[in-house]
Amino acid sequence: MNRIDAILQQKSVRITPMRQLVLKHFLQEDAVLGLNELEETFQKSDRITIYRTLKTFEEKGIIHSIQNGVSEVKYALCKEHCEEQHHIDRHPHFHCLVCGSIECLESVLLPPTILPQGYSASEIKMNIKGRCKKCQG
Numbered sequence: 001m002n003r004i005d006a007i008l009q010q011k012s013v014r015i016t017p018m019r020q021l022v023l024k025h026f027l028q029e030d031a032v033l034g035l036n037e038l039e040e041t042f043q044k045s046d047r048i049t050i051y052r053t054l055k056t057f058e059e060k061g062i063i064h065s066i067q068n069g070v071s072e073v074k075y076a077l078c079k080e081h082c083e084e085q086h087h088i089d090r091h092p093h094f095h096c097l098v099c100g101s102i103e104c105l106e107s108v109l110l111p112p113t114i115l116p117q118g119y120s121a122s123e124i125k126m127n128i129k130g131r132c133k134k135c136q137g
């Protein structure tokens, strides 16, 4: 079985051609992608289908969403530990105020959040805004 199908199966996502294509694209690009970029890549597919695919992937812990409140929502691949109902991506997202790039800072691990008794987290997100490596100086 190829890697794409193996991931879909592991995350209990039914395999469809669209899902295979979108996942393959995320793996190939290894980048933060938004609906607009994907729509340009898959011009033959309609926006709703791509959007639904992203939502399914997000629900099942294949990708996580990144929001900065300004531009469209972006998505990036999750690490293998993510699954449905347990979707904790413990790294911050960096938004560059100069070039507008968005990155997953996976080398920066957020400390575990200790919640008061009786609370449980299903999602934890941290955004950092500033100047990226390329835009320094």
Ligand SMILES: [Zn+2]
Binding pocket: 061, 062, 063, 064, 078, 079, 082, 083, 087, 088, 089
């Ligand atoms: Zn995740």
Ligand SMILES: [Zn+2]
Binding pocket: 096, 097, 098, 099, 100, 101, 131, 132, 133, 134, 135
């Ligand atoms: Zn930058």
Ligand SMILES: [Zn+2]
Binding pocket: 064, 066, 076, 089, 091, 092, 093, 103, 104, 105
């Ligand atoms: Zn991320």
